[in-house]
Amino acid sequence: MSRSPTFVRALGYLALALFLGMAVVLRFVIGPDVSFTPQAEIGRYSDADLVALGAELRETGQAGLYKFILLGVDFVFITVFGLWVMLVHAIRGLGPVRWVGVALACAFMALDYGEDLMLAIRMGLATKGNLDPAVLTNPVSLVHYVTLAKFAVFALCMLSVYFVSRRRA
Known part of the structure; x- marks a missing residue:
């Protein structure tokens, strides 16, 4: 098969459109009214910063929009x-490369x-924000490390899709 099926393309x-849509809303609609957006933040932040961000979102009236982006569109x-x-690897990959993808x-x-779930809980979007006070004293949130790992795996x-899709049929 020399080309991927139309469905996979x-x-x-669709993934690209969803990603760009989320990026535009987070950057240009929500971003100007808050101190930072944790899903795109490479710098360190604490759980207390996330609680404060949740309060900022509620004060600006954007908590509902952020929650929709976080738990709806991002899902x-x-x-x-x-x-x-998965489908690109299943169609174009050979042997173990399929399973790597x-x-x-x-x-x-x-x-x-x-x-997403960790952010929603810490920002009080999925709960009443009643975290254990001991968690809020961490200088760097666990969410930060999950975000960095997500960036690396993304x-x-x-890269794997690029290399697998360049394979000659």
């Missing part, structure tokens, strides 16, 4: 992107789903 374009993106990576996609999906997914 459509999944890739769809994660699913579509993971399925796309599936493993990378699963790792990305688990990290990103986990990050990059590996993209």
Whole structure:
């Protein structure tokens, strides 16, 4: 097979559109009114910073929009992107390379789903924000490390898709 099926290409374009849509909303709609957006933050932040961000979102009236992006749109993106990576590897990969792609996609999906839930809980979007006070004293949030791992696995997914899709049929 010299080309990927139309369905797989459509999944890739849908994932790209969802990603760009989220990036635009987070950067240009929510971003100007808050101190930072943790899903795109490489720098360190604490759980207390996330609690404060949740309060900022509620004060500006954007908590509902952020929650929709975080738990709605990002959920769809994660699913579509993971399925796309898996299918590209299943169609174009040979032998163990197929399973590497599936493993990378699963790792990305688990990290990103986990990050979203951790953010929602710490920011008080999924709970009343009643975290254990001992957790809020950590100088660097565990979410930060999950985000960095997600970025790394996302990059590996993209590289693996690139190399697998360049394979001659």
